[in-house]
Amino acid sequence: MSQTLVLDGKLSDAKQLGRILYVIHGLTFFFSLGLLSILPVLANYVKRPDSEGTFVHSHHTWMIRSFWYYALWMTLGGLLFITIIGIPVAWLMWCAAWIWKxxxxxxxxxxxxNNRAMYN
Structure with a gap:
C-alpha cells in the first residue's frame, strides 16, 4: 500500500514538474523566440531520468526534441537570411517553425x- 502511495507521489511530482517546464518553455518561446529555452531544456535533461517508467518521461523527450528541431530550423533560417535571395524563404521557415513549436x-x-504519453 505504501509503495503505491510513493509511486503515485512520484508520478504527481513528475507531472507537476512537466507542467511547470511546459509553461517555462512557452514563456521563453513567446518572449525570446525560444532563445532562452535552453534553460528549461537543461532541466528536462536533468529531470528526465527521475521520471523513468512513467508517461511523463515521454513528455521530457518531447520537449527536448521540440527544442532542438526548432533551434535547427531557426538556425537554417538565419543562414538563409544572410543571403539576399533567401530572405523570403527564411521568413517563411521562421514562421512555420514558430507555428510548429x-x-x-x-x-x-x-x-x-490528460495523462497521455507523447509519441516520440
Missing part, C-alpha cells in the same frame, strides 16, 4: 494534463 507546446501540455 507552438503546436508542440500546446499539444504536449494538453496531453500531459
Amino acid at each position: 507552438a503546436y508542440r507546446l500546446i499539444r504536449g501540455f494538453v496531453d500531459l494534463n
